[in-house]
Amino acid sequence: MELEIRGLTRRFGSFTANDGIDLTIRPGEIHCLLGENGAGKSTLMNMLYGLLDPSEGEILVDGEPVAFASPADAIAAGIGMVHQHFMLVPPFTVAENVMLGRERTRGLGVLDRKAASRLVRELSERYRLAVDPEALVEDLPVGVQQRVEIIKALANEAKVLILDEPTAVLTPQEIDELMGIMRELRAQGTSIIFITHKLREVRAVGDRISVIRRGKVVGTAEPTASEAELAEMMVGRSVQLVVDKAAAAVGEPVLEARNVTVIDPRGHQVVKDVSFVARAGEVLGIAGVQGNGQTELIKSLLGLVRPDAGEIWLDGRDISRHGPRQSLEDGIGYVPEDRSHDGYVGSFSVRENLVLDLFRSERFASGPALRLGAIEANARQRIEEFDIRTETMETPVSALSGGNQQKVVVAREFSRPLKVLIASQPTRGVDVGSIEFIHKRIVEERDKGTAVIIVSTELDEVFALSDRIAVMYDGRIVGTATPDIPREEIGLMMAGATDTDQAGATGATGAGTHGTGGGAA
Amino acid sequence: MSDPQKGPAAPPVVDPERVDPHEAAAAPRRRFDASAFVPTVVDSVLAVVLALVVGAVLIVFSTERVLGSLPYFFSYPWDFFRFAGEAVGDGYAALVNGSLGGADALTRTLNRAAPLICAGLGVSLAFRAGLFNIGAQGQMLVAGLAAGYVGFTWDLPTGLHALVALLAALVAGALWGGVIGLLKARTGAHEVITTIMLNNVARFVVLYFLGLEAFQRPNSDNKLSPPVDDSATFPAIGNLHLGIVLAVLAALVVWWLLERSTLGFEMRAVGANPDAARTAGMSVPRVYVTAMTLAGVLAGLAVTMTVLGQQNSVTDQVAGTVGFDAITVALLGRATPVGTVLAGLLFGALSAGGLSMQGAAGIAPELSQVLQALIVLFVAAPALVRGIFRIKGRGQGSSVEAKGWGG
Numbered sequence: 016m017e018l019e020i021r022g023l024t025r026r027f028g029s030f031t032a033n034d035g036i037d038l039t040i041r042p043g044e045i046h047c048l049l050g051e052n053g054a055g056k057s058t059l060m061n062m063l064y065g066l067l068d069p070s071e072g073e074i075l076v077d078g079e080p081v082a083f084a085s086p087a088d089a090i091a092a093g094i095g096m097v098h099q100h101f102m103l104v105p106p107f108t109v110a111e112n113v114m115l116g117r118e119r120t121r122g123l124g125v126l127d128r129k130a131a132s133r134l135v136r137e138l139s140e141r142y143r144l145a146v147d148p149e150a151l152v153e154d155l156p157v158g159v160q161q162r163v164e165i166i167k168a169l170a171n172e173a174k175v176l177i178l179d180e181p182t183a184v185l186t187p188q189e190i191d192e193l194m195g196i197m198r199e200l201r202a203q204g205t206s207i208i209f210i211t212h213k214l215r216e217v218r219a220v221g222d223r224i225s226v227i228r229r230g231k232v233v234g235t236a237e238p239t240a241s242e243a244e245l246a247e248m249m250v251g252r253s254v255q256l257v258v259d260k261a262a263a264a265v266g267e268p269v270l271e272a273r274n275v276t277v278i279d280p281r282g283h284q285v286v287k288d289v290s291f292v293a294r295a296g297e298v299l300g301i302a303g304v305q306g307n308g309q310t311e312l313i314k315s316l317l318g319l320v321r322p323d324a325g326e327i328w329l330d331g332r333d334i335s336r337h338g339p340r341q342s343l344e345d346g347i348g349y350v351p352e353d354r355s356h357d358g359y360v361g362s363f364s365v366r367e368n369l370v371l372d373l374f375r376s377e378r379f380a381s382g383p384a385l386r387l388g389a390i391e392a393n394a395r396q397r398i399e400e401f402d403i404r405t406e407t408m409e410t411p412v413s414a415l416s417g418g419n420q421q422k423v424v425v426a427r428e429f430s431r432p433l434k435v436l437i438a439s440q441p442t443r444g445v446d447v448g449s450i451e452f453i454h455k456r457i458v459e460e461r462d463k464g465t466a467v468i469i470v471s472t473e474l475d476e477v478f479a480l481s482d483r484i485a486v487m488y489d490g491r492i493v494g495t496a497t498p499d500i501p502r503e504e505i506g507l508m509m510a511g512a513t514d515t516d517q518a519g520a521t522g523a524t525g526a527g528t529h530g531t532g533g534g535a536a
Numbered sequence: 537m538s539d540p541q542k543g544p545a546a547p548p549v550v551d552p553e554r555v556d557p558h559e560a561a562a563a564p565r566r567r568f569d570a571s572a573f574v575p576t577v578v579d580s581v582l583a584v585v586l587a588l589v590v591g592a593v594l595i596v597f598s599t600e601r602v603l604g605s606l607p608y609f610f611s612y613p614w615d616f617f618r619f620a621g622e623a624v625g626d627g628y629a630a631l632v633n634g635s636l637g638g639a640d641a642l643t644r645t646l647n648r649a650a651p652l653i654c655a656g657l658g659v660s661l662a663f664r665a666g667l668f669n670i671g672a673q674g675q676m677l678v679a680g681l682a683a684g685y686v687g688f689t690w691d692l693p694t695g696l697h698a699l700v701a702l703l704a705a706l707v708a709g710a711l712w713g714g715v716i717g718l719l720k721a722r723t724g725a726h727e728v729i730t731t732i733m734l735n736n737v738a739r740f741v742v743l744y745f746l747g748l749e750a751f752q753r754p755n756s757d758n759k760l761s762p763p764v765d766d767s768a769t770f771p772a773i774g775n776l777h778l779g780i781v782l783a784v785l786a787a788l789v790v791w792w793l794l795e796r797s798t799l800g801f802e803m804r805a806v807g808a809n810p811d812a813a814r815t816a817g818m819s820v821p822r823v824y825v826t827a828m829t830l831a832g833v834l835a836g837l838a839v840t841m842t843v844l845g846q847q848n849s850v851t852d853q854v855a856g857t858v859g860f861d862a863i864t865v866a867l868l869g870r871a872t873p874v875g876t877v878l879a880g881l882l883f884g885a886l887s888a889g890g891l892s893m894q895g896a897a898g899i900a901p902e903l904s905q906v907l908q909a910l911i912v913l914f915v916a917a918p919a920l921v922r923g924i925f926r927i928k929g930r931g932q933g934s935s936v937e938a939k940g941w942g943g
Contacts, residue, residue: 349815357811363804369804372816380798387796476933533657 016077016093016174017042018063018206023072025058032058034230035072040175043222045197045207046237047217050227051249056210059227060177063208064096065089095168096177098401101160109146109163110135113170121155135193138166143199148437157306158189165196165475169205176200177208177464182216183472186304189507199286212249214242216311217434258451263482270316270435277311285311287490289327293435293466298457300481300498301470304509308490310352310469313437316468317349330434342351343372346434350424352470358424361413365405366394369427376431400451401426418449423514425453429460436460439470454480543830575918580868580875582921583914584882591907592624593900599623627899634892635885641892643776647846649884650779651838655862656869656876657783657790658713658834662727663871664794665827666807671716671731673833673859674710674738677835677852681742682708683752683843684850687764697768701844705806705836711831712738714825721821727828735859742852761850770845779841782875791873793830803827833860864912883908 016039024035033055040046040387048084049326050056061067063074065083073080076092078208083089086096103112104371114131121127125191135148144162152160168176178197182190197220212218215225217238224236226248234248269522272295277286286308303309309498316327316338326335329345343349351357359368370379370390379389394408401422405415412420425441457480471477477484485495486508494508575583596602602623605615622804635645655672662669683705692700716734745811746759747749753762768792770778794800806823816822842854869875890904914921 315817338817338819339815343817351815357809357815360805360809360812362658362808367801371812374798374801375817383797383799385796385798385801 016206018094018175019075019078020059021073021075023059023062023074024070024464025062025067026070032230033062036227036230038225038230038232040208042174042206043201043204044222045201045209045220047221047224048208048210048227049212049214049217049224049245049249051212054227054249054469055230056227057179058230059525060096060179060208061209063089063177064094070536075127083190086124090171090173092527093132093172094177095171095173095175097161097168097179097181098185099180101164101453103160103163106151108149109166110148112152112163113148113167115167117171132452134170135166139167141171142166142203143195144196155185156189158186158192161185162196165200173205173464175206175208175416177210179210180212181209182213184305188510190216191505203448209491214245217245218242221292241428258454258458260480261462263297263461264464265297265482266464268292269330271328272312272316272470273326273328275312275315275322275327275510277308277315279311284313285490286322289483289487289490289492290325291492291495294470295464296461297482298461298469298480299516300477300484301468301487301492302474302477302484302505303470303472303487305472307487307509309487312487313349313352313439313468313470315435316342316435317347337368337468348428348431348433348438348465350428350434350436350438352425352439352442352443354421355413357411359412359420362411363405364409365398365412365415365423366390366408368423369394369397371427373427373431397426397430418445420443421445421453422449425456433460435466435468437470440472442473442476470498474505477503477505539885555556575867575870575915577870577875578920579921580870580879580915580926582873583868583911583918584864586914586921586924587907587910588628590910592628592814592901594903594906595624595627596620598903599898623899626896627893627903628734629726630893630896630899631886631904632887633889633896635889639774641888642772644888645885646776646780647841647884648887649881650783651841651843652861652865652883653783653877653880654786654838654841655835655858656865656880657786657873658831658838659832659866660869660871660873660876661790661794661803662827662831663866664800664807665803665823666810667717667720667727667777667824667827667831669713669716669731669828669831670728670736670863671859672831672838672862673715673855673857674735675737675832675835676839676855676859677735677742678712679709679853680839680843680850681745681751683836683840684761684764684854685745686767687844688762689851690768691765692767694767695771697765698770698844701764702837702840705840705843706833707836709832709834709836709839710829711832713835714829716832717825717828720816720828721824739852739918742850742854746850746852749799751850759851764844764848768844769848770840772845777845779845781835782841783880786834787873787877790834794873799826802843811877835862838862860910864908867915870909 020036020038023033023036024031036059038046048056048059060066062069063083065086065088074083075081081088083092089096105401107115110128110131112222114126114134117128119130124201130389132148135146135455138144139146139148144167146159146162146167152163155163161184161461165176165181179520185193194216200207201222205427209217211220218240219238223236224237224238224240224245225232226234226245228249236245236248253453254361260330260532267334270402272289272291275286275289276284279285289308292374301309301312310321310395315322318334318339318341322335326333328334329347334345355361360371363371373379374385374390379386379393391408397403398405402424403426411455415423421442425438436457438457442453445453457467457469469477469480481498484500484505485492486496486505487493488509496505599619602616602619605612605619609616634641636642655676656671658675659669683701685699686704687697690697690700712734716727716730719730720727743759746761751761753760770780791802794804802813802818802823803826805816806818806820810820813823838858839855842856842858843850862882865879866876867876868882869879886904886908890901893899893903896903
């Protein structure tokens with residue numbers, strides 16, 4: 016089936032998210048849609064999948080114009096979508112999930128589970144998607160859950176499969192497997208729209224590449240194009256992919272984790288006996304695939320979660336029992352992993368969010384009253400300094416773009432004297448221009464003598480910023496290294512290979528009990 | 537959600553010692569988002585307009601003269617429209633007259649609005665901290681008992697007596713409300729459940745006390761307290777008592793608290809995004825306790841209007857339906873102090889004008905209650921109202937809503 020998009024436009028109020036997009040998806044090709052976050056990829060896909068009405072333009076299936084009033088129409092037309100966030104029911108089995116919404120019954124409303132299992136088995140054999148139909152989805156690793164999503168789409172006889180940022184949650188090895196699956200699907204005639212902003216992947220698997228910038232298709236490229244060329248198309252100017260920084264002037268240990276263990280409310284050990292030292296004037300990067308304990312680890316550093324065992328020391332004091340307020344006042348800066356979740360209050364104005372954890376200080380409050388003047392002056396200064404693009408300082412932060420929202424959080428955390436800066440995914444969903452800016456500020460903070468801890472799932476970011484890299488897998492620090500280690504080895508560590516003695520990394524393996532010194536720096 | 541059928545896997549035992557109370561209170565699995573119920577200004581105004589329109593239809597079809605003109609509608613359609621127009625005109629004129637026409641009407645409106653405003657402020661304040669306070673009724677009952685007891689038992693000079701009785705009400709309300717906050721903060725118990733339960737508890741507490749000799753009116757078999765001493769009643773001009781002044785003052789204080797104080801900043805942040813608030817070093821449990829305590833204080837203030845202002849004795853009906861109407865008032869007022877005052881005045885006027893509708897226009901007095909109920913309905917269903925007026929929804933949800941309502 017051939018899918019064609021002609022002049023597709025979508026406006027939200029005065030904002031044009033998609034502007035006259037033309038695309039043709041040929042049968043049996045992997046068509047990559049490359050673009051920064053906020054470029055309009057998701058809007059385009061939501062129109063293709065019947066979730067949004069186009070303002071203008073048309074969608075043609077095999078030359079016939081179609082209108083999708085709902086995803087049901089899109090599915091009937093042979094379009095399948097694997098969302099970034101899986102739409103699965105965790106306590107159901109794979110087969111049950113696949114038949115969900117199109118249940119087959121054997122009379123009297125009895126579900127025909129066998130038929131569903133058979134269907135799953137057939138599809139998994141045909142497309143080489145190894146999945147056990149009887150397994151509960153909640154017991155499956157993320158990569159396999161994604162396969163279930165793909166099978167779900169195939170069960171609906173999808174001819175065009177949309178994969179929305181499918182690699183964001185996968186380990187490098189799982190990414191390789193996914194690419195194998197994509198090639199297999201292509202070989203059997205299914206077209207794939209592969210949405211991503213990772214250049215490496217596009218070049219590895221794509222047949223054709225369309226680059227979207229600010230809601231427009233700015234060009235198509237062959238997979239043979241270099242990463243620099245693709246990046247330039249994506250951003251619209253040449254991009255500095257490396258961060259300019261001098262060698263670190265490493266000072267005294269500032270923050271120290273000693274055998275920290277965290278148990279989550281369900282009783283799982285999510286951080287296991289982690290020890291490390293963050294030193295003044297140095298960037299410690301913590302790499303790892305999402306969900307390997309990084310989130311809980313840094314929450315315990317701020318005091319949002321109490322460690323169940325082990326201690327956290329700041330400047331020679333045990334702060335393991337401190338709550339977030341005390342830790343913030345002690346000079347820990349904290350950029351949370353998910354800004355909309357715990358970084359800012361969406362309905363609050365930019366002005367208010369810029370003092371969200373500072374409003375108690377004497378500068379911004381006298382007694383029980385807020386000093387509105389000082390808060391406004393602060394907002395004006397930060398907006399200017401961090402180039403936060405907002406209509407006014409009274410605009411709610413939820414109305415800003417992701418990059419500017421992140422700048423609000425970063426600006427706030429950088430606006431007081433820090434001993435330690437803990438930043439998780441500091442540039443997630445941020446446009447390339449802002450990434451450069453935020454990276455520069457982080458390096459400046461390091462050069463001021465702050466101990467910096469960066470947690471990132473983006474290897475590029477970890478390599479660009481860190482003076483020392485620790486890799487987390489399954490709640491442990493499985494190894495430490497310097498940024499001159501080959502990427503593949505870090506990738507292996509991220510996937511749980513524990514043999515970390517290669518490349519001369521001196522970090523403690525496994526439990527990391529002696530990892531206090533744990534660095535090669 | 538534990539799953540017993542999973543067999544040998546170790547049950548997720550959580551050592552109660554290590555459960556952080558902050559965690560328990562601040563991170564329920566699925567947060568009930570109180571702010572999702574706050575309508576926009578447009579929604580509020582449209583809800584009132586729509587209620588008046590539906591009310592007009594009800595007036596038309598409950599007036600005999602109009603119904604009488606229906607059999608010959610096709611011969612003399614004009615009669616129907618004329619009678620209908622007159623009925624609606626008379627009805628609403630009576631409503632306006634009964635609530636705004638003259639000093640007596642205005643007094644009635646203001647006296648009825650005052651407790652609604654205070655209790656509504658309590659609901660609004662809790663709302664802004666992310667709490668759905670259904671418990672104004674219970675807080676009022678307990679506070680009314682306390683104010684009444686001081687009012688009819690103690691012997692104090694005029695003025696001081698009223699002040700002490702007032703304080704007693706505020707303290708009782710604070711305690712009854714604070715308990716809710718404490719339960720939420722310590723155990724994560726949902727405030728909607730606990731407030732509703734405590735409303736019932738409050739009613740039976742009041743009934744129990746009214747059965748005691750110290751609270752029983754002499755020579756009465758009813759559960760009725762003695763009247764409050766004159767020295768403890770609010771000063772009044774004519775029938776207009778101090779209540780409305782207190783209500784406006786309370787609104788000013790609440791406004792200052794929410795918009796100008798660090799505490800209000802914290803409450804609003806916790807209400808809008810408790811996770812971000814916690815990450816920014818705020819204590820979510822402390823905010824919950826404070827907000828519910830203050831909500832109780834405001835409910836306590838509301839009940840003094842009846843106990844020390846108008847009715848002057850305590851029964852289990854002392855709160856009327858004010859505690860529940862307060863929820864509507866707060867929602868209609870978009871949980872802002874100014875909005876709550878305006879909505880409280882509107883509801884005061886509706887209730888004051890309802891009576892004179894019957895007297896002047898022969899319309900059942902229940903119609904005013906129907907109007908209030910319709911406003912509740914339309915405030916609670918903004919999508920419906922927006923659909924009727926063909927207004928596109930907020931933000932990106934628009935297409936879905938528009939599809940749903942044929943817009």
